Amino acid sequence: MDSVLCGLVERLVGRRFDAQSTPHKMAVLATAVVLFAIPEEPVRTYALEQFSQTRLEMYLFDDDRLIRDKALDILELTLRLSSDSACLAQVVESLGSRLSQRTVKRKVYALVALRGLAAIVKEVPANSAPCSPEALSQCLGIVHSALAILLHVYGIRHQVPESAGTSEALAAIEMEVLDLMDGPQPGSSAIANSVACEAARVVREYCRTTFDQRVFAVLEQLLENKAVQRNAQQLQLVLDAIIHCLRLAKQASFSHLLVLPSIVANFAIQAPGLKLLFDLVLESI
Numbered sequence: 001m002d003s004v005l006c007g008l009v010e011r012l013v014g015r016r017f018d019a020q021s022t023p024h025k026m027a028v029l030a031t032a033v034v035l036f037a038i039p040e041e042p043v044r045t046y047a048l049e050q051f052s053q054t055r056l057e058m059y060l061f062d063d064d065r066l067i068r069d070k071a072l073d074i075l076e077l078t079l080r081l082s083s084d085s086a087c088l089a090q091v092v093e094s095l096g097s098r099l100s101q102r103t104v105k106r107k108v109y110a111l112v113a114l115r116g117l118a119a120i121v122k123e124v125p126a127n128s129a130p131c132s133p134e135a136l137s138q139c140l141g142i143v144h145s146a147l148a149i150l151l152h153v154y155g156i157r158h159q160v161p162e163s164a165g166t167s168e169a170l171a172a173i174e175m176e177v178l179d180l181m182d183g184p185q186p187g188s189s190a191i192a193n194s195v196a197c198e199a200a201r202v203v204r205e206y207c208r209t210t211f212d213q214r215v216f217a218v219l220e221q222l223l224e225n226k227a228v229q230r231n232a233q234q235l236q237l238v239l240d241a242i243i244h245c246l247r248l249a250k251q252a253s254f255s256h257l258l259v260l261p262s263i264v265a266n267f268a269i270q271a272p273g274l275k276l277l278f279d280l281v282l283e284s285i
Contacts, residue, residue: 006046009035013050017058022067029059029070036077044081051078053087057094060112061105068108072115079123085134088120092138093169099176107191110177114149114198117142117173122205139206141166145174146202147218152178153196154228158221160214193231200237207241211248219245 013028020028035047051074059071075091095116098109121139124131148160177199181192203215222228222238229235 009050013055022064025059025062025064025067026070029067029074032074033077036074036081048078048082053078053090053094057097060095060116061098061109063105068112072112072119075116076119076123079119080127085132085138088124088135088138089167089169091116091120092142092167092173096169096173096176099173106180107194110180111194111198113173114146114177114195114202117146118198118202118205121202122208125206125209136210138167138170139210140212141170143203143206143212143215145170146199147215148174149177149199150196150203150222151218153181153192153199154222154225156221156225158218160218193234196231197233197237200234200241204237204241204244207244207248209248211245216242216245216249 009031012024012031015024032047032051035043035050038044038047056071056074056078059067060075062068062071079087079091095113099106099113101109121142124135124139144160144166150156151158151160177195181189181195203219206212207215207219219238219242223235223242228238
């Protein structure tokens with residue numbers, strides 16, 4: 001790489017974070033996008049070095065939502081290039097690093113953590129490089145934690161199985177998110193709704209590429225819940241996850257599609273996502 005260009009990048013990125021203005025932070029993150037878009041291996045290696053998880057963490061938890069959103073995009077890019085189990089463990093630990101702080105920003109930290117977990121389960125199974133069994137197990141552990149949060153929000157008694165991929169850092173994130181929601185009525189508060197939607201996105205991203213019978217069973221429980229059915233956004237996310245599951249199941253076995261009539265019977269014709277379920281039925285005939 002050109003030494004002059006490297007010097008410019010390092011001066012831009014190296015400025016102390018608390019001295020960076022919002023335009024400077026956006027410039028830093030835009031530089032990351034450009035570097036990760038270059039396919040040559042030396043450039044991507046350099047990008048990973050400059051935008052380590054430790055550095056990215058500061059932008060992920062910035063006060064400005066635009067900065068946080070852009071940093072989450074960068075996190076996805078890094079996961080496409082480096083998704084071994086050690087890297088994932090570091091990302092999960094980083095995402096949970098600020099949740100234990102009892103501050104007014106705790107809700108934001110929880111939502112960022114869940115969005116980061118969604119990025120992991122989205123990018124790791126879809127990675128062009130073969131995933132290790134350990135990395136896939138970590139993804140399943142993340143999904144189980146997301147399902148446990150959803151069941152808590154809606155007061156559904158269903159035991160999510162223990163997963164070998166549930167690390168101490170992941171368990172701490174789950175515990176802190178559940179603690180954040182203690183007090184409000186299940187499913188009714190703004191915090192609970194936001195958390196439930198982000199947790200459902202984690203599950204949906206996982207279901208795009210992976211079918212798991214135990215995950216599917218919990219989704220069925222959620223779909224039958226009246227509070228979920230009354231929440232249009234939550235209902236759509238759960239339906240999306242179920243549709244992804246059924247499409248994958250269709251490729252492997254027709255038997256899972258036998259649940260479609262009972263799912264469809266739960267809804268009025270105007271329900272969001274119902275047309276997609278009918279389309280899936282037609283595909284399968």
